[in-house]
Amino acid sequence: MQKLSLGIVGAGVMGKMVGLFALSRGHRVTYFDNNPILFDGTQEKIIPCSLVAAGMLSPFCELEKADLIISKLGEDSLPLWEGISKDFDGSFYFDRKGGIVVSHPEDKNEVFNLLRKLKQHNLRHVCEEVSKIKLNSLEPDLSSSFMEALYFPNEGHVDPLSFQKAFVEKIIPQCDECHFNTEVLDIGPHKIETNKGHYSFDYVIDCRGLGANKDLGSLRGVRGEVIKVQAPGVKISRPVRLMHPRYQIYVVPRPKDCYLIGATSLESEDFSPVSVRSALELLSALYSLNSSFSEARILEMNVQCRPAFTSNNPKIIFSKGGGLIRVNGLYRHGYLISPKLAEVLLDRMIGNLESHSPFFECCSWEDL
Ligand SMILES: Cc1cc2nc3c(=O)[nH]c(=O)nc-3n(C[C@H](O)[C@H](O)[C@H](O)COP(=O)(O)OP(=O)(O)OC[C@H]3O[C@@H](n4cnc5c(N)ncnc54)[C@H](O)[C@@H]3O)c2cc1C
Known part of the structure; x- marks a missing residue:
């Protein structure tokens, strides 16, 4: 399998999932985030979205307001969360009592x-x-x-704060480099510009959440x-x-x-x-x-x-010439759907996602 270098911008729940699954597939990962590596609420900055979340993993209850695609992504993510919890030796609070x-x-x-x-x-x-x-x-x-x-x-829940701590202990040491407290000024295919320098990768993965709104007008x-x-x-x-x-x-x-x-x-x-x-x-x-x-x-x-996004559904946007993937619009479902979304993104990145997969509808192409 092709091993690629990935520059992941944003270490919220989406960025975490992409990095975690990318490493397990043998890719190389570098993180960039403008927050500290461990956000424990004592910093003066506003607590990031992924740490304010309740962490509910409820693919079926969410159907009250959400589309079926969210429920499907969530249902497929639950066993992935179980796998992550096992790989992390239960070091974060994850429960599946319904x-x-x-x-x-x-x-x-x-x-x-x-x-x-x-x-x-x-x-x-x-x-x-x-x-x-x-x-x-x-x-x-x-x-x-x-x-x-x-x-x-069959529903579950996870504690975002304890997941963050476990992630820092288990995943960060496996990364090539991590640039926390680092503002990313610009991103493009293969390239990331920060206030400290320029970096290049096989793929840049934009997981900035609302921080990407200048580049994603409909967010x-x-x-x-x-x-x-x-x-x-x-x-x-x-x-x-x-x-x-x-x-x-x-x-x-x-x-x-x-x-x-x-x-x-x-x-x-x-x-x-x-x-x-x-x-x-x-x-x-x-x-x-x-x-x-x-x-x-x-x-x-x-x-x-x-x-x-307007639909309240997520999108994975691939640049036409390769080198940049944006994933965003997780709305109220970041914990629920990010494991499966990360799998879909990585499969599509190497051309493995079948076009008849129900998740293909999350993917779109853009000239960037
Ligand atoms: C009150 C509330 C309750 C919620 N409850 C749930 C729930 O129960 N279950 C559930 O599944 N979801 C829930 N959510 C939704 C969930 O929190 C979001 O879907 C999720 O946080 C989105 O993840 P993300 O990684 O895409 O973005 P974010 O979490 O926003 O992460 C983006 C990261 O990128 C960084 N960043 C942004 N711009 C830059 C830049 N220029 N340079 C460097 N770094 C940058 C940010 O600092 C941040 O760390 C809730 C949300 C809220 C607000």
Whole structure:
């Protein structure tokens, strides 16, 4: 197999996945990112999108709003995440206990809508309608006001922060070079220009997320807000989604009795702090899952903008003459779909992706 040198710009979840799979195929990898190698929130910079994310891996629940291609990419990514977790000796928090969807009785229609979408796509079998008793055995600490729920046994979640740490320990030492805290000023086929020098590669892979918006005119940012709390008094072990006509709020378990509550979705490229309205909505939803959350301690409130194209689906764009590949528009699905997207990109790079593959529709060609 042809071994290529890759310059990956952006070490968010997409860049990480491309590098990880490229190394396992014997390619050589150099990273460039304007953030520090380990972003732990103590830096003065704004926390990058991949670290603000909730890390839910829910290909079926997402069908409520997303296209089938997202669900397919996500479904194929789950076993890849399992493989990564195994290769990393379980050194980051990854769980595949499934996910729960609940609604308050007055919002039951939202759950029916999700069921209808699943039926439309012949995916009704991916979830179980569970009674109050079964719900209680799955998640005893959920409020007793929920009379029933949907249980998606095959979904999962990952903790982005612990994945980042594990990635730095396991993958970074295998790279040719890493240029963190380095602003990339320009990229083109085979070439990267930074404030420190010029570099050339067989392929440049642009994984800059919203940072690529000058080169990708149709890319926009969709604001999302999350709150992290610590609640030793409550034990919820799976992501729980609360369906609501105006918003969908989820609570995702994190290590050390922490929970991430997310996320708003606002059509705006606004990076200002979490609004009072959003905080009230997120925290009220949390409280309605279990009133003991009232004693939780708020650890963080974070904001980021998801990189999205008009369709809200991702694109892998290949330059006509070779030498540059852009992958972007992961929107609210970066963790869910990046493993499979990285495989698709690397297969296509060496001309191995069949044109009848369902994933071919993510690929496009551009004169660059
Ligand atoms: C609130 C919220 C909740 C979310 N929850 C989930 C979830 O539960 N599940 C899920 O699958 N997805 C979720 N997402 C979506 C996910 O975070 C994004 O899809 C993902 O981060 C996109 O990854 P990326 O690598 O393409 O871009 P990014 O994560 O933005 O990474 C791009 C990297 O490139 C670097 N960069 C940019 N420009 C330059 C430059 N000029 N020079 C050098 N470096 C540069 C940036 O610093 C960054 O490190 C959520 C997002 C938000 C905001």
